[in-house]
Amino acid sequence: MKFIKSTRHRSSAEKRKSSNLFTVCESSASLQEHQHEVGNSSEENVKFSPLFFKMEEIECLNRLQAYCRSKKLRVTNQMIYRFAIFHGFNVNRASRAIAKKYDHPYMNFRLEDELAQYIRKTLTLFPVPGLKSAIGSDVIYWHPSRYQPSASSNRLLVENMCFLLNDMNQTIDQCRNGILLLVNMDGYKMKNFHRDTQMRLTKITEGQVIPASIVQILIVNPPPFFERIWKIVRPAFSALFSRRIKLIPCDKLGNYLMEGYEEYLPDDFDIDGRNALELVENWLDVKTKEEQLRTTTAPLAECPTERCEQPLSTSP
Numbered sequence: 001m002k003f004i005k006s007t008r009h010r011s012s013a014e015k016r017k018s019s020n021l022f023t024v025c026e027s028s029a030s031l032q033e034h035q036h037e038v039g040n041s042s043e044e045n046v047k048f049s050p051l052f053f054k055m056e057e058i059e060c061l062n063r064l065q066a067y068c069r070s071k072k073l074r075v076t077n078q079m080i081y082r083f084a085i086f087h088g089f090n091v092n093r094a095s096r097a098i099a100k101k102y103d104h105p106y107m108n109f110r111l112e113d114e115l116a117q118y119i120r121k122t123l124t125l126f127p128v129p130g131l132k133s134a135i136g137s138d139v140i141y142w143h144p145s146r147y148q149p150s151a152s153s154n155r156l157l158v159e160n161m162c163f164l165l166n167d168m169n170q171t172i173d174q175c176r177n178g179i180l181l182l183v184n185m186d187g188y189k190m191k192n193f194h195r196d197t198q199m200r201l202t203k204i205t206e207g208q209v210i211p212a213s214i215v216q217i218l219i220v221n222p223p224p225f226f227e228r229i230w231k232i233v234r235p236a237f238s239a240l241f242s243r244r245i246k247l248i249p250c251d252k253l254g255n256y257l258m259e260g261y262e263e264y265l266p267d268d269f270d271i272d273g274r275n276a277l278e279l280v281e282n283w284l285d286v287k288t289k290e291e292q293l294r295t296t297t298a299p300l301a302e303c304p305t306e307r308c309e310q311p312l313s314t315s316p
Contacts, residue, residue, distance in 0.1 A: 048081070052172055060089040067095045075102050078170065085175040086211035097211065106210050109163040111287050118156040119280060122146050125160045126280050127168060131264035133180040134256055137215055138168050140179055141266060145187035149194035158200055165204070165212035167287070178215035180256070181205065184268055185222045193229055202236040217245045218256055 048061045061077075061084055068075045075098060083102075087094040101107060109115070119126060124146040131139040147157055169175050205214050219226075226247075234242055246256070250269060253261065266276040 048077070053081075057084070057089050060084055060091050060094070063091050064094055064098065067091075068098065071099065073098065073102055079107075081172065082169055082175050083211050085172075086207060086213055101210065104210065106162040106204070107166065109159055109166060111163065111284075111291050115156060115159055115163065116284055116288070118153070119160055120277075120284060122153075123276050123280055124157065125164065126276075127164060127283060128182070128264055128266065128279070129283065131261060132258045133216065134258060135215070136173075136177045137180045138174060138177070139257075140164055140168070140181050142181060142183045143187075143266075143268060144183065144185065144192050145189065147192055147194075149192070149197065154194060154197045157197060158204070161201060161204055162210060165210060165214075169212050175213070178213035181214050181217045183217065183219045185220060185226065186268065188223055188226070190225065190229075195232065198233055199236055202233060206237060206241045215244060216256065218253070219245065219247045220250050220253065222247050 048058045048065075050058060053061065061081060064080050064084055065077065067073075068080065079102060080098070083094045083098050087097060123143065125140065125142050128139045128141050133139065147153065165179070168179055203209055204212075205217070207213060222230075230247075234245075237245070248256075262271050262273065265271060265273040266279060267273040268276055
């Protein structure tokens with residue numbers, strides 16, 4: 001594989017940031033700050049802050065908050081703004097989705113030992129910390145040739161995807177910017193294709209199961225026979241969503257990813273990238289510590305609301 005090396009040099013600030021990709025306190029705080037449930041009496045007077053949302057968005061959020069309270073739905077404010085952003089702050093669509101999906105099992109996957117071991121062992125599907133798309137989306141990396149269909153691996157691959165989508169939709173920035181799914185097709189064979197699992201993943205990636213916006217899918221270096229698979233899979237996507245899917249050679253990645261992306265990619269590609277196993281191990285260490293904090297630490301004050309002393313980072 002050939003890559004066109006970016007000539008951009010990172011600033012010292014960027015280098016410091018990339019060397020500290022796995023800071024536990026910052027990421028775990030973002031998880032804890034949003035865990036208060038709307039049904040709690042302490043939440044009755046919580047208002048979403050204009051520091052983070054436009055006034056018309058706040059109106060939608062407040063109506064959704066009131067709706068959840070009236071229906072006695074145990075929903076966090078974090079989940080409310082996640083559904084709201086995904087549905088374009090449309091109250092009717094978001095409220096219907098909350099009522100239908102807020103307690104869906106796929107919304108609440110935890111990083112149990114079996115899933116963690118699957119991710120570590122297969123290196124099939126994992127986030128790439130620090131890597132962003134050209135428009136600022138976080139990146140999930142998928143190497144389908146490492147997937148060997150079986151009853152357990154089919155289930156775990158779906159759980160793997162759902163856990164990542166939930167984990168990468170915690171902050172306002174993440175919900176607004178969406179996710180880019182980077183699919184490395186190197187080494188892919190027909191034996192790696194399982195129709196039922198692929199159809200389930202198709203629904204999940206389009207947001208039909210949980211509120212997570214995949215804004216683009218890059219299928220890199222598809223093999224010649226992939227056309228046969230694509231004829232099966234593509235009709236499962238809506239016409240609108242299928243426009244987000246691009247089949248490209250690897251030397252076109254620079255058109256879709258941030259400058260300097262080569263330094264962040266896993267070393268599966270023919271560049272001096274980062275060791276894939278080390279990436280996954282470091283990420284799992286952080287997630288494991290976050291899970292421990294989630295179960296041992298009392299939730300912090302609700303954020304993002306007018307109770308916040310410091311604003312969260314938000315999109316312009």
